[in-house]
Amino acid sequence: MLKSGANKIIDEAVKSIEGADRAKIKNQCFKGLCPNLKVQYQLSEKAAREAKPVAGLHETGKFHKVSYHINPEKIWLTLSKGYQAFDSRISTFKDITNALSNPSVDMIGICGMGGIGKTMLVKEIARQVKGHKLFDEVVFVDVPQIPDIKKMQGQIADELGLFLCEESESGRARRLYARMKEEKKILVILDDIWARLDLETLGIPLGDEHKGCKVLLTSRSRGVLSREMDSEINFLVGILSQEESWSLFQKMVAEGDCIRNHDLQSLAVAIAKECAGLPIAIVTIAKALREENLFEWKNALLELKRPSWRNFSGVQAAACSTIELSFNFLTGEDLKSTLLLCSLMGYTYHASMLDLLKYGMGMGLFKDVNTMEEARDRACPLVHKLKACSLLLDSHISEMFAMHDIVRDVAISIASRDQHVFTMRNHVVPQEWLDKDTLKFCTAISLHKCDVNELPEELECPQLKFFYMYPKDPALKIPDKFFAGMIELRVLDLTKMHLLSLPSSLHLLVNLRTLCLDQSVLGDIAVIGELKQLEILSLSSSDIEHLPREIGRLSKLRSNASLDELKHLSRLTTLEIHIQGAKILPRGLFSKKLERYKILIGDEWDWHGKYETSRTLKLMLNTRTCLENGTIMQLKGIEDLYLGELQDVKNVLNELDAEGFLQLKHLHVQNSPYILCIVDSVEGVACDAFPLLESLFLHNLTNLEKICNGRLTAASFCNLGIIKVGNCNKLKSILSVSIARGLQQLQVIDVTECKSMEVILGTEEERISSNQEIELITPRGIQKCSLTAEAATNEITFSKLKSLSLSYLPSLTSFCLVNYTFRFPSLEELTVRGCPSMKIFS
Template sequence: MEVTMGSASNLVTGVIGYLLQKIKRNFSYVCHHRTMVLDFEKKVEMMKDKRDRVLLDVDAAQKNCETIYPDVNHWLMKVDDMIISELNKVKGLEDEAKKKCFISLCPNVKACYQLSKKAEEDAGAVDELLQQGGFDKISYLDIPPPVVHVPPKDFEDFDSRKLVFNKIMEAVKDPNLNIVGVYGMPGVGKTTLVKEVIRQVEEDKLFDSVVMAVVTHTPDIKNIQDQLADTLGLTFKEPSMSGRVSRLCQRLKKEKKILVVLDDIWTRLDLMEVGIPLGDEDQVCTILLTSRNSNVLKKDMDAKKSFSIGVLEHKEAWDFFKKIAGDGVESHGLPSIAIEVAKRCGGLPIAIRTLATSLKNEPPFAWEDALQQLNRPPSSNFKGVPAAVCSSIEWSYDRLPSEEHKQTFLLCGLMGHNVLFDDLLVYAKGLGLFHGINTVEKTRIRLLTVVSHLKASCLLVDSYSNQRFDMQDLICDVAISIASKGNHVFALRAQDVLEDWPDGDIMKRWDMISLQNANISMLPDLLRCPNLVCFEMLSEDPSMKIPANFFKEMKNLKVLYLSGMNLSPLPSSISLLANLGTLCLIDCVLRDIALLGSSRIWRFLAFR
């Protein structure tokens, strides 16, 4: 019985204690409601600061075309709701608590209690939101759908092109044809026609994705991969070539039906070596190729069908010329001269566009002078290209408004296809191309202006990204030919073989040397080129080494660019370039990194 009474007593004591604690707690809510509200408002201000910091990161990410994670957007909505909705509710309760009861003699106990309770609950919710807002990352770079940019102004709907265009379209639609080729002489419009095929394919949604890369006569596997990766939004993280091949192949296989366009193929290209799959049962991969040589397409690349593109017929060529040159060509006795000038273009769209653009709105005497110049034999001659066509491009070069324009044009020709503007900027700044301009930013502005003028003259064209520009093959060939006149520039490309270096008298006249993957057995022990201002060498042979005294007599070298060679150990003569302030751009196999890093010639400019 005593045990029972004791248990009952303990139970009663416990209940009374609980009730007293609850009464005390509720009384505390009433007495300290203002403190509760201030604590809540302080935490709301902290949450506002946190939200504003996140919004700054969100704004920066969106400007970089990044996608915001869903949980970040959800958190921001919850924060805004807390700040607007809950804060207003607390303010409403606070206004109610200020009203007095019993003829304004007593505080409104109920309102004070509700206010304090609400402020405490919302303060806890704010604490939880603050913890949730500690994001490691707020965004990610989304992979854009593969799209090849095709400027609409480039294509002209010639009648002679319609038939071959329709045949190419039928071929790329045929699932049984995995490799299709287009061939024709340089400047005839292969690339332009293929880009129109791409536009039609994308408009009709014939493929899930379309990607394109320019191969050129100097095939660079890594560069081809980079072009395809840029279109796909793919970033390579693998240092080895085999890793890059596997990653690109894996990415392309994610597209069920894909068109891969490879422009300007000169020789056999192993597609699997690049990372391009020919498709399997679950994927349709169609390859569209362009080349100057039909045998390259049919024999080397095993194209199932190939289509030839010829020059424009006379009427088409004349109509195209008039369209660009303007209506003035048919007035004031000009037609006969204009027709003769147009004939010198040989029916090649690239020559017509370049020449007609230069002569647009010019007086009759300028046309007569142009015809005289075009009748002279050109200094550039290329197999399969009419001499008059080369003359028309040389004439356009001669008409450039300044020496700065001419030198920039020739430099673009030496640098090749799809050049990064920033790379051209490095060369222009290093060579001092623009007299009286010393800063990088002023050089950039001037170079942008000159490049835009060259594009307006149709000597340069847009590339596959805004950061690059391109040059049509034939124009590039003519530019190198012009630059090589008088032995001032020595340029070799992948198809060239150098067995013996020229004699010393010729080498002394060289101002620039550009060796891009040429077949060279070895470099001379000492390059006797005292007038050399630029030496560029790209090699796919990592065993290619530079002799110790190679740079010893390069007293005027301003720009040195080396890529792909083995510079271990570094040639001792490279240290002689330190006092010259030579701009050195080196992308090679290096082991003497400490030595190179301490050398004053290691000058990667900030804008590089």
């Protein structure tokens, strides 16, 4: 379409031409045979007069662009078919839209596993921001796995209605750059990027070059977004809830018409559940089952529960193919090997980092490591990278991770195809697993919660390196010669079995590095002493009366469960152990060389913790044995400490660690009637208490009078983020105002069922006037200084406090009796209940 200026010039030029044509006709006589001299003279004078206007038209008509291409509305931008607004994604949707409205943000990333719905989400975002006039133009580019710059430049040009005639990438980039600069506000979506893209090479202006241009990226890898593309804000798109999965499934199966059939209802629910919240699986499977009969539905469920380990076919094909693509793009064999090993683990929904370490060490996955701590340092970054690629997931339990069911199925299929792995979960083990040709090349066998009626006398698996079995029948008998044909075995895990004696063929496993007999009932295990190469022996949660002397022959063992021998393991740097009773602890049991540990003493502790720390100690001290043996003092750098039933301990800090628990991050104290105070520095010496503490939990301390008593340094409690107090019936206040001033990291205060609690913040000092000097305790000593104008106002700001909960405190009168002004700029949740005496806040 011509621009308006060009149209005007053309109209005037046409008039001039038409006038010239008419003059040409008049400039003839004798039927056109001779020129008319009189008319020619008149025309020459007229031409001279009109020469200047024509020259003016010529100059005016010099346009940089005389027309523009009409850009038709994009089909993808006008159609919203297929998008469904899920409750779990509404907040993410709003946050992304808000980020796009933020003038200081020009690049935003969205990450998630393949098939999770990232593309559908960004297209809907584009539709809404365009509809709400947030952007004048929106460009969508489907990025190839191997970037083709010219092809991508062509996509951008098509979206902008621009024809690129340049051959070079740089020339095309200049044209695109200039075209995008014409748009006041433009959004460029680069969908499904796998590696770094140079936006300048593409021709996309950003930052100071074009303040109105923003880029929205999607990727399966969080690392690509944050490290390679320097995306400022990244959002994670997770799996759907069961309710959302069922809703989507019904919508895809013709609005649920066919599944109103009673026979199909239960099958449909089961199939939707097997899709495990992955939209691509739900959509493709639901569409495939439209109008199908009952037998097809049953077969689909069977395929989902028992997928083909050799290839991706049937209802799962589309979902599995997109996951395999993510696997193929992993850089480094160590990442691929780690993911395949994770798929063989029994509990993939709550997979233990410790199990991965045990298996990985045994399989030789972590090269050039000498200790478990070094192995952990190697394994943690691998798991982190796999999470960043959306192939592993976070677990709500520290020291654990999770694996999506379909990712696990794909990994097992790859391992089966490429490494001859055999695995079964929750099913009857078929007879074909005993096929000699199959076993001849098999490198790993994993049988989790399977029905195994009877094991063969011997399995001939000359290349087998990994064997895991957790049978449904714990009494399953293992024949004596069962392991004779597994000479290359490196990892053996027999979980939840009753083993009165171990098979004699176990001594033939000369290459065995890791042996796990967890959660089992064990009898005679003396044959373990013949495993000269054994490095890791795990007897976690097993029932065994005593360990045989033969274990002392295991010179290469990295960890051992014998309490008496722990003291003599000079190389031991990592220990995880649960001891039921403190009375059986030998003196000087724990070495100061321990760099990482999880030690539980007492039978009431839960093994899993809420926080991910490298040094955890949980003590149920119904005896003074641990205190007399110096158990706490032996261990260096405790980060997570649980204390219960402390005997004759009145002051936690002074009596248990005079240095002040300098590295402690989390403290839990419960069920200890003797405790009067957590910190006591009444002798006048300023106490540097808990400088790194992030959370403090106090429960059922019936005689606790004060949490802190006496002077504290400025560093004390300075990192405290959570404080929860319950059933401490002699406690009248939580902390003093002077300490509260320093709690700039505090996010949660939760106080419940403390009968004597009068105020949350008490005052040990007199009210300070505006011209008064105060004593400031610093590392250099006690210094006197005047109050600043801000401090003189008696104003305290809890800048990060999000939740304040006060429940069932019958004596509570106010938050603080002294007339202070409190500010809570970040408060999101305030709960006050069961506080009948509370009339004012402060």
